[in-house]
Amino acid sequence: MLNVNNLTVQLGGREIISSISLSVAPGKTLAVLGESGAGKSTLVGAILGLLRASSGQISWAGKPIERGKAALVMQEPRSAFNPRLPLRRSVLEPLYAGKLPDDPARLERLCKGLEIDPNMLDRLPYQVSIGQAQRAGVLRALIASPPLILFDEPLSALDAVTQKHTAKLISTLQQEEGFAALIVTHDMGYAAAHADSIAVLRSGHIEEMATAENFFRSPQSQYGQDLLNAAVSLGAIERAVI
Amino acid sequence: MAIQINGLSASRAGRLILHPTDLTLPVGGRIGLVGPSGSGKSTLCHALVDHLLAESIAVAHVPQSPDEALDPLRRLEFHWRQAERALGLSHDRERQRTLLAALGLDGRPLNVRPWEWSRGMQQRFVIALALLAPLELLILDEPTSALDPIIAAATLDLVDDHIANTDTTLLIVTHDLGLAATRAERLMVLSEGRIIEDAATEDLLSAPATAVTQSLVAHRNWAELPC
Numbered sequence: 048m049l050n051v052n053n054l055t056v057q058l059g060g061r062e063i064i065s066s067i068s069l070s071v072a073p074g075k076t077l078a079v080l081g082e083s084g085a086g087k088s089t090l091v092g093a094i095l096g097l098l099r100a101s102s103g104q105i106s107w108a109g110k111p112i113e114r115g116k117a118a119l120v121m122q123e124p125r126s127a128f129n130p131r132l133p134l135r136r137s138v139l140e141p142l143y144a145g146k147l148p149d150d151p152a153r154l155e156r157l158c159k160g161l162e163i164d165p166n167m168l169d170r171l172p173y174q175v176s177i178g179q180a181q182r183a184g185v186l187r188a189l190i191a192s193p194p195l196i197l198f199d200e201p202l203s204a205l206d207a208v209t210q211k212h213t214a215k216l217i218s219t220l221q222q223e224e225g226f227a228a229l230i231v232t233h234d235m236g237y238a239a240a241h242a243d244s245i246a247v248l249r250s251g252h253i254e255e256m257a258t259a260e261n262f263f264r265s266p267q268s269q270y271g272q273d274l275l276n277a278a279v280s281l282g283a284i285e286r287a288v289i
Numbered sequence: 290m291a292i293q294i295n296g297l298s299a300s301r302a303g304r305l306i307l308h309p310t311d312l313t314l315p316v317g318g319r320i321g322l323v324g325p326s327g328s329g330k331s332t333l334c335h336a337l338v339d340h341l342l343a344e345s346i347a348v349a350h351v352p353q354s355p356d357e358a359l360d361p362l363r364r365l366e367f368h369w370r371q372a373e374r375a376l377g378l379s380h381d382r383e384r385q386r387t388l389l390a391a392l393g394l395d396g397r398p399l400n401v402r403p404w405e406w407s408r409g410m411q412q413r414f415v416i417a418l419a420l421l422a423p424l425e426l427l428i429l430d431e432p433t434s435a436l437d438p439i440i441a442a443a444t445l446d447l448v449d450d451h452i453a454n455t456d457t458t459l460l461i462v463t464h465d466l467g468l469a470a471t472r473a474e475r476l477m478v479l480s481e482g483r484i485i486e487d488a489a490t491e492d493l494l495s496a497p498a499t500a501v502t503q504s505l506v507a508h509r510n511w512a513e514l515p516c
Contacts, residue, residue, distance in 0.1 A: 082437040083407060177326070203434070206326040206464040208508045233437050236467075236511030277438035280446075282467030285510055 048072050049094070049112075049195055049227055054103035056086075056093050063089045064251040066103070071244075073194060074221065076228040078238035078259070080274060081248035087231040090248070091197050094229070095119060107195060115145045118188035122200040124180035128172040134183045135168035141191035157186055160220045178209040185217060189224065198230040202237060210234075214241055235278035239263050247271045291315045292346065292426060292458060299329075299336040306332045307482045314426060314458050321469030321490070322462045323505060324479035330462050333479060334428055337460075341426065349419035353431040355411035358418075359403040365414060366399040372418045388417045391451045393443065409440035416448060427452065428460045433468060445472060467510040470494060478502045 049071040056064045064086040071077045079087050092098035094105055095117055107116055118141065121127040128137045142149060158165050161182045172180055181201065188196050201217075202210040218241050221228060232238055238245060238259065245262040247255040247270060255268040263284075266272045278284045292314040299307040307329050314320060324330050334350060341348040352358055359368060373380055389395055392413040403411050412432075419427060429448070433441035449472075452459060463469050469476055469490075476493045478486040480501040486493060497503045 082439065083409070207466065208325060208464075208504055211508045211511065214511075234511075235438055240511040273439050277442035280442040280471060281433055281438055282465070282469075282471035283438070283510055 048108060049229065050104070050106045050109075051090075051094065052104045052106075054090075054093060054105060055101045056089050056098055057101045058089065058098070062101075062251060064093070064248075067248075067251075067253055068103075069246055069253070069256065071195070071227040071229055073227050074225045075243045076218075076221070076230060076241055077244050077246060078230045078232055078242035079246045079248055080232065080235065080238060081254075084250075085248040086251040087248055088199060091119065091199050091229070091231055094195075094197060112195070115141065115191060116193055117195040117197060118191070118193040120181075120184050120188045120196065120198045120201045123204055124177055124184045125172045127184050128180065130172055133169050133171060134175070134180075137172075138168060138183055138187045138190060141187060141193075145191050147191055153192075154186075154190065157189055157220070160223070161186055161216050178205050178213065181205060181213060182216070185213075185220075189220065189226070192224070193226065195227045195229070198228060198232075200232055201230065202232075202234065210237070211240075217241075234283065235274060236283035239278075239284055247274065291318075292341070294337070294340055297333070297336055297340055299332050301332070305482065307336055310484055312337070312477075312484075314460065316425075316456045316458060318475065319459045319473045320461070321466075321473030321476045322460060322479060323464065323466050323469045323476060325501070325505075326464055328479045329482040330464075330479055331430060332482075334430055334460075334462055338428065346426065347422060347424050348426040348428065349424055350428040351412075351416050351419050351430060351432065353434055355403065355408060355415050358415045359411060361402060361404055364400055364402055365406075368403075368414075368418065369399060372421055376422045378422065384421075388420060389414075391420075392417045392447050409436045409444070412436060412440075413444055413447070416444065420448075420451060423455065424452075424457045426458045426460060428462065430462045431464070432461065433463075433465075466505040466508075470509065478505065 051067060051069045054064060054067045055062060069077065081087055089098060093100055096112060105112060128134060163182050163186060167175055167179060202213060205213060214237060242259045244258050246253055247268060249270050255266060255271045262271065266275055294312045296309040297312060298309045322330055338348055338350045369385060370380060394410060394413055432445060436444065461469055461472055474490055476488065476490050477484050478501060485499050486502050494506055497506045
């Protein structure tokens with residue numbers, strides 16, 4: 048289980064996130080919602096160990112998160128890959144980095160689950176569609192079986208139809224693989240459809256934390272209410288089904 | 290009265306991206322242009338803008354990202370003056386104040402560079418520039434994709450309010466049918482460079498005629514998915 052306890056991160060002397068606590072259990076999905084600049088990406092950076100916490104603890108199963116235990120799926124699928132390497136090389140990188148053996152059967156199974164034609168992996172990032180590249184990004188995150196995967200706006204570069212299809216593939220794989228997922232997103236519809244719990248982040252604080260069901264039924268904070276109204280007004284969620 | 294265009298087409302590197310298309314955009318209408326990525330939406334926008342400008346029809350196109358519209362090295366005041374000059378307008382402080390206030394940007398100094406504002410504010414600034422002179426057509430290309438939901442919804446509401454009592458036609462271009470459906474009374478569906486459906490929003494949602502539109506309708510919003 049991912050546990051973030053009283054995490055504070057300062058960058059350039061400014062407090063970007065302040066005393067945040069949250070947790071995500073294996074097989075569960077936490078969606079972190081909030082405006083640009085709320086500190087969402089800083090949170091992701093801190094969990095990955097790329098940013099140093101000023102205070103507080105981040106742990107998995109009670110121990111600090113080791114290298115390779117958390118993977119990241121980035122927002123812009125194509126620029127997330129080395130443009131000069133075939134996708135296969137990048138996708139298998141976590142195995143090389145962790146000195147883990149190749150597992151062709153697992154690769155094949157994951158490709159099937161993500162609807163990736165294995166031949167596509169021999170192409171360069173710019174020779175595949177954005178949707179295909181993002182599924183390759185998910186494949187790379189999954190390949191070394193990390194217990195925790197962080198998704199930073201994983202669907203925002205994809206079109207509306209591809210978004211929903213990709214989200215469904217990720218969700219199905221999560222049921223099979225049992226990884227914990229922390230998804231940073233603006234997309235309330237995505238959170239409503241796929242998250243178990245919701246954390247609303249604003250100016251570095253957690254404004255509201257709830258199960259997805261409770262949040263979408265009746266957000267407790269004014270800001271959560273505003274987010275929900277905006278999503279309805281933009282057609283991402285239909286009022287009738289909330 | 291309507292903006293009427295016949296046989297609009299566009300090609301790139303010898304390949305026809307937009308097949309000859311007839312468009313009728315009623316004055317004051319709210320129209321959505323939807324279609325999957327790569328269907329030719331942005332190409333249609335550019336061809337439309339070129340065509341209308343050549344006919345001296347007042348049209349403004351707000352691109353998907355404010356980065357496409359604003360020079361990072363120039364201050365916002367410069368962009369404003371430049372837009373006024375391009376439209377043959379003299380500088381009018383009152384008009385500037387009113388327009389910025391209408392988009393929720395009142396009281397903010399413009400002697401800053403674009404990146405000193407948030408993306409949402411930059412986007413609204415670009416929309417304010419687009420609204421400087423009376424418009425016959427305002428094109429918003431993926432108006433929400435760079436913004437948080439609250440800012441995105443507020444921005445669309447502000448634009449709606451501002452053009453409510455004018456003859457400005459609004460064309461919202463998006464891959465997201467859910468968004469277009471909440472904001473447009475009529476929807477056109479573009480697929481592989483052709484308009485394959487064009488109908489009142491309610492009719493199109495209740496009886497999509499083509500497979501492409503059926504897929505867009507089926508994926509219209511998240512909560513309808515069996516999850």
